[in-house]
Amino acid sequence: MKTDVIFPSAGLKLAGHLYTPDSSTPGSEAAGPRPAIVVGHPGSGVKEQAAGLYARRLAERGFVTLAFDAAHQGESEGTPRGLEDPAQRVEDIKAAVSFLTTRDEADPHRIGALGICASGGYALSAATDHRIRAVGTVSAVDIARQFRLGADGTQDPAVFEGMLDAAAAARTAEARGEGVQTFQLFPDTAEQARALAGRHGFEGFEYYRTDRARHPRSAEFLTWSSIDRMAFFDAFRFVGLIAPRPLLMIVGREAVTSWMSVEAFQNARGPKELHWIEGASHVDLYDKEQHVGPAVAKLADFFGAHLT
Template sequence: MTKTSVSFDSVGLTLAGDLYIPDAPAGGPLPAIVVGHPGGGVKEQTAGLYARKLSEKGFVTLAFDAAYQGESGGEPRGLEDPAHRVEDLKAAVSFLTGRPEVEADRIGELGICAGGGYALAAAASDPRVQAVATVSAADLARHFKHGGDGTQDPAVFRQLLDAASRARTSEARGETVTPLHLIPDTEAEARAHGGEYGAEGWEYYRTARGHHPRQADFFVWPSIDKLAIFDAFTALPLLADRPALLLAGTRAVTAWMSIEAYRMIQGPKELHWIDGASHTDLYDKPRYVDPAVARLAGFFGTHL
């Protein structure tokens, strides 16, 4: 497998990506998979891990940083624009169609966490995507509105919207605005705020296990009102007869979003459970990632 740094355009912004190409002679163009990262993540983390492992299974894969984040362009830094995240995935497909290693009519998408929600939205509205899969899927809009486990008091998100509107006013007055920090500084804070799920996210992003210096540790406040009017699952019926595979851990508190997406998909679909895995276990732990990759490789091998 060979990894090459690449760049491509997404609605006027330059995105940075890593292209993984299998070493074995192919005898012709190969099927390809675009891999979308979690909210706040970067291509060097779990998206890159899955891209590398799937490339080792014979696929050309592309992991990239979303606009406004990582090594990709866009200002302000730390903007989470769901509509642009969907455009980024479509731009990645466009980029792959021009690569000589790729068979343009055999392209799929894989999204992890928030990347899963965005991949479902992008695939549903882009018939060039022949198959779509998710790992620990999350619609980031649902996550912010309802919490990771779906039980959050609606008042919490209304408070975030109030804070976002105040931030807009402060910026208009030339005042300095503190952004919304994503991960607490200590494990105790993370656990107090989000229980075991919060603590696991803290461990992945704040320790040597998964931390990367370019990860998005904050979102600027306009991200919140953009998320307020977004729904990653609205277009799912447009997948029609294109297949979808959703992977979720049996211990994942976020699994309700995979279940909801599964129910809304009207064509060929499978909800596959990884026994014993939590949401974040599927980011990097071999005992869970390896069977997930095996299932993904079989799925894409069949449908691309």
């Protein structure tokens, strides 16, 4: 069952979908609160897309799950719209954990976090909150590394320096009353995406800008002020602090972003597992059943074993 919920995060109201197992779920007759999982969405995504899919599928496996829109995005509060603020995003995950501790359906001592794409990096950082008993990621990236170094890690440093110049100019323009300055996330056409953004960029275009998964509240732009907020962020800096709590990182074997999950995994102290999904790209793990099915099964086993 899906229920619309609202909860606070640093003074802003976040919109979420709370998923609970229905009467047909195995073990649903068991009394008492259930293990619960916070599910964070990819960068530019909303709760109705990949995060909602994983939340629903894990609820079918017996967990209480919460997918939510980050502050400044989707149905959640926050201006300017389209702001990607790593500090706020980490706080949003901790606020979601706080919300779950107030729900009768959820066991406050058995809460995990699942981050997809950018939220994978944010979940690693949010795990400094010891109420998070287990951490899972799918196609995890550190959004700051992605902007600084590119999805494949080979971007010319001059590209990000140019973005920082643009961010500085945008702040000046906003101070002069010229309004919030933004930049477009995806090209206008599939042809442009193929030509300008490479395989990874085209897959993002296909997911977010076509009937495959398009949603009217999914972000099509970010504020330029997001860039210098990301510049000093490092999602992997304190991944070692997750131990001795368990970590599972699920990665597509064909994902150009896989190097980031590998880096985070190498810095983690354990118990930890890096699980590869053969044949899957980064975005394939958002919605393609031949890849999502095995990922959900692995996550259900992982959280089932550790949220005890």
